[in-house]
Amino acid sequence: MEPDINEPPRERTALDKLLKDIALGSRQAFEKLYRDSSPQLFAICLRIVSQRAEAEDVLQEVFATVWRKAAQYDVERAGAMSWLAMIARNKAIDRIRSQPQARKSEPLDMAEDIADPSASPQLDAQASAERQRLEECLKRLDTRRRSLIRAAFFDGSTYEELAARIGSPLGTVKSWIRRGLMQLRECLEQ
Amino acid sequence: MSTPADGLDDLGGQEPPPDDLLAAEYVLGVLDAAPRLAAQARIVSDPAFARLVSDWEHRFALLALELRPAEVPSRVWTRVQERLGWSPAAPAADSGASRSLYFWRLAAGLAATAALALLAVVLVPRWSAPKQSEAQLARAVTTLQRDDGTPGWLATVDVRRGTVLMVPVPSTPDAKGRAAELWLIPPGQAPRSLGAVSITRAYTVEVPATLRPDLTGNAVLAITLEPAAGIPHAAPTGPIIAKGPIHL
Numbered sequence: 001m002e003p004d005i006n007e008p009p010r011e012r013t014a015l016d017k018l019l020k021d022i023a024l025g026s027r028q029a030f031e032k033l034y035r036d037s038s039p040q041l042f043a044i045c046l047r048i049v050s051q052r053a054e055a056e057d058v059l060q061e062v063f064a065t066v067w068r069k070a071a072q073y074d075v076e077r078a079g080a081m082s083w084l085a086m087i088a089r090n091k092a093i094d095r096i097r098s099q100p101q102a103r104k105s106e107p108l109d110m111a112e113d114i115a116d117p118s119a120s121p122q123l124d125a126q127a128s129a130e131r132q133r134l135e136e137c138l139k140r141l142d143t144r145r146r147s148l149i150r151a152a153f154f155d156g157s158t159y160e161e162l163a164a165r166i167g168s169p170l171g172t173v174k175s176w177i178r179r180g181l182m183q184l185r186e187c188l189e190q
Numbered sequence: 191m192s193t194p195a196d197g198l199d200d201l202g203g204q205e206p207p208p209d210d211l212l213a214a215e216y217v218l219g220v221l222d223a224a225p226r227l228a229a230q231a232r233i234v235s236d237p238a239f240a241r242l243v244s245d246w247e248h249r250f251a252l253l254a255l256e257l258r259p260a261e262v263p264s265r266v267w268t269r270v271q272e273r274l275g276w277s278p279a280a281p282a283a284d285s286g287a288s289r290s291l292y293f294w295r296l297a298a299g300l301a302a303t304a305a306l307a308l309l310a311v312v313l314v315p316r317w318s319a320p321k322q323s324e325a326q327l328a329r330a331v332t333t334l335q336r337d338d339g340t341p342g343w344l345a346t347v348d349v350r351r352g353t354v355l356m357v358p359v360p361s362t363p364d365a366k367g368r369a370a371e372l373w374l375i376p377p378g379q380a381p382r383s384l385g386a387v388s389i390t391r392a393y394t395v396e397v398p399a400t401l402r403p404d405l406t407g408n409a410v411l412a413i414t415l416e417p418a419a420g421i422p423h424a425a426p427t428g429p430i431i432a433k434g435p436i437h438l
Contacts, residue, residue, distance in 0.1 A: 027276070031267075034267060034270065038262045038266070038267075039259030039260055039261060039262055040257070040259045042259070042260045042261075042266075043257040043258060043259050043260040044254050044257060046260050048219075056263065056265075056266050056269075059262065059266055060266060060269050060270050060273055061273075064270065064273045064274060065337060065338070067274055068337070068338035068339070069337075069338065069339075077244070077248070078248055078251060079251075079252075081251075081252075081255060082247070082248065082251030082252055082254075083251075085252075085255060086247045086251050086254075088254070089219065089254060093219045093226070094226075094429045094430075095429070097222070097223040097226055097427070098223070098415075098427050098428045098429055099427075100223075100427060127252060130252055131252040131253075131255070134249065134250075134252055134253060138253075149218065150253075152218045152219055152220045153218055153219065153250060153253055153254075154254075154257070156219040157219070158219075158220050158221065158222050159220045159221075159222075160222065162220070177215075177218070177220065178207065178211055178214075178215075181211065181214040181215070181218065182211070184249070185210075185214070185249070188249055
């Protein structure tokens, strides 16, 4: 163990080490990362891209990207699981935006609150604390703003889709979400 | 830098929203195809905006882990390996295809290096050449990078003539038969189509007169995959496969 003068603020997790090895070209590390993280990332893809075959295709794209971009992963900037989750969300949203016919239209239950704190894979202490704070800040938003933000985040719905799903004018929905976002930022920065 | 609450009253109507809000909307995923693409182009060309996006990604990322993990069919792992050209237990025909894909990736990388070297050879001496015609002027090269960081196209923009020379690093055709469409994305504006581009041949694109004022160093060139019918399209629908800020 070499002494670390810079004292990294984030402790390296098993996934961090895997990503580091993947950046160096280790297929073995890649397979391990796939085994460990694909169910979580598939859940993200499947929720946004409801069609199973499409979601599987997006998941392949996600891992191809992980293989190529592993060297760009910055451990000081984000936890490994956050980084992977963001790649999955971006790819999944890109996919549904390229298919206008795949718009989500099922009505949105504004009281819905599906926080499931039990599902918390592979988080280091810092990430767990960050996640808890995010939940607390979300709880402080009024129900309407919170439900809309959560639906947008999990489903990848656009402003227009959300407006149609809850039967409110587009401008109103934008305003609710934007206020919610600013409120969220203020709370998280406290 | 907090906004007073009463300043938020018209947030629903404010277009375009302030940068930080736009970054948040991009990360949250509420933007339609065209503004989403414009935001992605801005991430490439504007480091300050990219930083705002990354801050929001950091704020939101852990929320995604609330979802209960889903079982992944084993075929996905096989296909990931095929996609990377590793071809594990695939039938012979498939492994040939994968090898050929790998070959093309390798070839693409080599071709890109060669193209850059060639451009350097062709262009650099002209900087010092005392006499040159307008057509021979050395021009900066814009690299349209693919997702994996490799160059997809090299572009040279001639503002005076209103042309863009697009040199592709040859790639395999889209499996779904979609065509590559070139977009000019001025800062903060919707993408404008410049028509189809080839994935194998160099080609000079004539920029319509109305779009020429937007052909500046602040704009981004991007390529998306689109249905071949109807090009130029009014707005992109497909994924960005390569993009880069214009160098003049």
